[in-house]
Structures are given as structure tokens and as C-alpha cells.
Amino acid sequence: MLLQEKNNITPEEYLSLERDSEIKNEYFAGEMYAMAGASRSHNKISTNIVRVLGNQLIEKPCSIFSSEMKVKIEAIKKYTYPDIVVVCGNEEYDDENNDILLNPVVIIEILSDSTEAYDRGDKFSHYQFIDSFAEYILISQYFQKIEKFIRKKDNTWIYSKYEKTEDTITIHSINCQLSLSDVYKDVNLSEYHMRRNQLKLKT
Structure with a gap:
């Protein structure tokens, strides 16, 4: 938010x-x-993803970072914090502090009520100014739902959606897989719905 x-x-x-x-x-x-x-669900989902993808990237020339890594969108001079970012090959940074990444390949955002419109709209549009940016993944923390956008050579995007526990997503740009069962492991999705129902009863 x-x-x-x-x-x-x-x-x-x-x-x-x-x-x-x-x-x-x-x-x-x-x-x-x-x-x-961030909420507990947000943090748990992030931890699950970093663990699963990090294990798959051990033998690959890629690194995964959580929300402490800034990303600079050079074309519009914007600095932002993706929830999770993956970079492969030569890591390019804005300065000698190595805390502002310039060339992410995969960006993952965990949606909340307050950030979803921004993550889907302006933030996604701004990320597209990054030449290395190849795949965008949006993950709900309230429902079992993951959406993926893959960049084509003509700069259009292919959309796909996954909602079943047995679904597995292939992240093609880093040759990794991410299952919904791993992403939502130990995440209590009912907490949000209980809280929302309680608010409805009060109105």
C-alpha cells in the first residue's frame, strides 16, 4: 500500500x-x-516462493531476491520494490551499493486489496520499460489464484491463469516450476474471508 x-x-x-x-x-x-x-499470508507466500525457486536456481546463473531489493526503471527514473525478483547472467546495478537492480528477468507481486489495481495497472506498465523483463507473475493472498504474463518478441503479452491445487506453473525465462500447493503451503486463506464476512455483518 x-x-x-x-x-x-x-x-x-x-x-x-x-x-x-x-x-x-x-x-x-x-x-x-x-x-x-505485509500480512502474515503475504510473508508466508513470499517465503514459500523464494524457497522453492531458490532451490531450483542453485545450479543456474540466476539469483532471487525478496522485497528488500530495489529495482530502477531507468527510462522513467522510477525506483520500486517488487515482492520477488529474479535476475540471470550479469547482475547490473545502479551504483556500487548493489542494492538497486537494473535488469530483472522475472518479477512477482503478491496482491493485496490496497495494491492490486496498482500492480495490475501503472506498475506493470512501468515495468515494461525494462528490456530484460520477460515474465510477470501476480499472486493472490486471499484466493488460490496465480496469473502469469509472458512477453513476446513484439512486446505483446500472453496471459494465463492457475487456480487448482494441482496446477504447476512453468516460468520459461528461468526454466523453473512453481506449484500452487507449494505457493500456498501453510497459508490460511480462510482468515481473509472470515474477516470480510465479519465486516459485512457490522454494516
Whole structure:
């Protein structure tokens, strides 16, 4: 969730503030946006994915990073924090701090009520300015549902959706597989629905 903004700052000012900040902030067009904390389900899904894909990438020239790694979209001077990012081959960074990745191949976002529209809309559009970006994966933390977008050579995208426990997704750009049973292992999806039903009863 984007909580607040600080206006009219330069990228250099943003980086100076961000590296000393106790919370994560995105940056775009002179504005600095604070990010909200993640739920247990969000964190569990992220941990599951990093574990499963990390094991498959051990013998490959690829690295996987969780939400502490910033990504810079050079074409529009935007700094953002994907939930999970995979890079292969030569890792390109913005500076000697090696904390701002320039060439992600796979980006994974875990959707929430407050971020879903952004992740599907502007954020996805902005990611597409990155030449190396090949696959985009959106994961619901409330329902058993994963969506995948694969970039074609003409810069159009192929969409697919997975909702069954036995479904397995192939991430072609890194030659890895991700099953829904692994992604949602020990994730209590009923918590969200119980909370939503309780709110409905109060209204």
C-alpha cells in the first residue's frame, strides 16, 4: 500500500533518504511514497516462493531476491520494490551499493486489496520499460489464484491463469516450476474471508 508522499525531491535525495529510512519507499516523478507492511499470508507466500525457486536456481546463473531489493526503471527514473525478483547472467546495478537492480528477468507481486489495481495497472506498465523483463507473475493472498504474463518478441503479452491445487506453473525465462500447493503451503486463506464476512455483518 502507498501510504504517503513527499514531493519535489530528486532521485539523489530519495536515495540518500531511503538508505537511512526504517521503512521502504518508492520513488517516481519527484514523489516519494511510503509502503505499508505485509500480512502474515503475504510473508508466508513470499517465503514459500523464494524457497522453492531458490532451490531450483542453485545450479543456474540466476539469483532471487525478496522485497528488500530495489529495482530502477531507468527510462522513467522510477525506483520500486517488487515482492520477488529474479535476475540471470550479469547482475547490473545502479551504483556500487548493489542494492538497486537494473535488469530483472522475472518479477512477482503478491496482491493485496490496497495494491492490486496498482500492480495490475501503472506498475506493470512501468515495468515494461525494462528490456530484460520477460515474465510477470501476480499472486493472490486471499484466493488460490496465480496469473502469469509472458512477453513476446513484439512486446505483446500472453496471459494465463492457475487456480487448482494441482496446477504447476512453468516460468520459461528461468526454466523453473512453481506449484500452487507449494505457493500456498501453510497459508490460511480462510482468515481473509472470515474477516470480510465479519465486516459485512457490522454494516
